[in-house]
Amino acid sequence: MTLDVRPLAESDLDEAWALGLTAFGGEPGTPRRDAPHRQQWGAFEGGRLLGKASLLRYAQWFGGRPVPMAGVAGVAVRPEARGRGVSRALVRALAASAVAQGLPVSALFPTAPGVYRGLGWEVVGSLDETRLAVSDLARLAPVPGVRLRPAGEDDGPALQELWNDAASAGNGQLTRTGPLFAGGAAAEALEAEVVTLAEVGTAAVGYLSYDRGRGYGPDSALRVWEMVARTDLAARALLGTLGAWDTVVGGVHWRGDTGDLALLLDRVVPRPYETRPWSLRLLDPDAAVAARGWSADAEAAFVLLDPEAAGTGGQPERAVRLVVRGGDGRLEPADPAGLPRLHVRGLAVLFAGGASTVRLQRTGLLDGPLPALDAAFAGPAPVLLDYF
Numbered sequence: 001m002t003l004d005v006r007p008l009a010e011s012d013l014d015e016a017w018a019l020g021l022t023a024f025g026g027e028p029g030t031p032r033r034d035a036p037h038r039q040q041w042g043a044f045e046g047g048r049l050l051g052k053a054s055l056l057r058y059a060q061w062f063g064g065r066p067v068p069m070a071g072v073a074g075v076a077v078r079p080e081a082r083g084r085g086v087s088r089a090l091v092r093a094l095a096a097s098a099v100a101q102g103l104p105v106s107a108l109f110p111t112a113p114g115v116y117r118g119l120g121w122e123v124v125g126s127l128d129e130t131r132l133a134v135s136d137l138a139r140l141a142p143v144p145g146v147r148l149r150p151a152g153e154d155d156g157p158a159l160q161e162l163w164n165d166a167a168s169a170g171n172g173q174l175t176r177t178g179p180l181f182a183g184g185a186a187a188e189a190l191e192a193e194v195v196t197l198a199e200v201g202t203a204a205v206g207y208l209s210y211d212r213g214r215g216y217g218p219d220s221a222l223r224v225w226e227m228v229a230r231t232d233l234a235a236r237a238l239l240g241t242l243g244a245w246d247t248v249v250g251g252v253h254w255r256g257d258t259g260d261l262a263l264l265l266d267r268v269v270p271r272p273y274e275t276r277p278w279s280l281r282l283l284d285p286d287a288a289v290a291a292r293g294w295s296a297d298a299e300a301a302f303v304l305l306d307p308e309a310a311g312t313g314g315q316p317e318r319a320v321r322l323v324v325r326g327g328d329g330r331l332e333p334a335d336p337a338g339l340p341r342l343h344v345r346g347l348a349v350l351f352a353g354g355a356s357t358v359r360l361q362r363t364g365l366l367d368g369p370l371p372a373l374d375a376a377f378a379g380p381a382p383v384l385l386d387y388f
């Protein structure tokens, strides 16, 4: 029997919700939240729902520009129907729909990278959780000149600007705009129990958002959602407020990258206790290259391999020249003779930032030297704080 893959109708949503609860171990009976901006798809056989997946319209910062991105989430297949290509059919349908909607890249948090690798996604980063000791933060000295106060609704524009500045300076963060973020980045930050704003004079220089957690004593821990700091003084002042919890709290669960902490703290930053890898796919490489920003001029020719390209209107193999001039990039046709061959998964790894072509050669994603691409894609390693 053939699979019918189509957007879910209103009448399918309860069944899809139940399938998601079963697949991900949610509490039975959890009421379905209305999520009008999730585009939900189902795979049916003989009218019976076998699997479902959602497409979320986001945009991600790359090279200082927002790139429209299709978030893929909630992929779930009935236990009896697994191993027969149901999720593959669903994700292919989502990919084709994303390109038709003008979304040239796609990101997802895979429960297993192998599920999406054959379809062209590759792991480019991870969203980590790290437990710090509050006592390590208590050692930070007070910072004169930085004023700290609770942030409120009136601080929305300042919070939004701080997020925009920090997120756009890196690769991978969501813009937190569009229908899935009705209140923008500010509303996202203000959802936390404690939101502290750091100011110098009247200028906002950073914020820290976290939940207190329950209980008190060494086992009790704060949950930090995010810290955005324009300066080291702002970072030190905000971190100091976490340290000041040391009478009642033993730890801090830190979400995301700890690279700045490693440079600010006098203690060794522990390894993450939880890691959630995320994968990227260039669904439409031409549009993705044109949409992102670039920091250096570059030129490099290669044969781009994408076995799944036909599903999104592309070719499985074509010779291209990446040309970056004055902050704009494009892919032009090239003569294939003698060119190194780059897999589209390798291009995703480079596109995300902070990786090298030498690594791609070591892992079979590139079959010859292509150092010009290192310069083109040099840039901050990717960071993505929003789990979906």
Ligand SMILES: CC(C)(COP(=O)(O)OP(=O)(O)OC[C@H]1O[C@@H](n2cnc3c(N)ncnc32)[C@H](O)[C@@H]1OP(=O)(O)O)[C@@H](O)C(=O)NCCC(=O)NCCS
Binding pocket: 023, 024, 051, 074, 075, 076, 077, 078, 081, 082, 083, 084, 085, 086, 087, 088, 089, 109, 110, 111, 112, 113, 114, 115, 116, 117, 118, 119
């Ligand atoms: C993971 C899951 C969605 C796979 O669905 P499926 O219909 O059995 O997958 P398919 O038969 O379409 O296989 C698609 C690819 O995934 C791979 N795959 C399937 N199950 C896998 C597993 N448990 N581990 C690693 N790879 C797996 C297949 O080998 C195939 O790879 P290929 O395209 O390179 O041949 C399904 O097992 C499931 O619902 N699991 C529980 C929820 C979950 O983990 N969802 C994924 C959220 S990111």
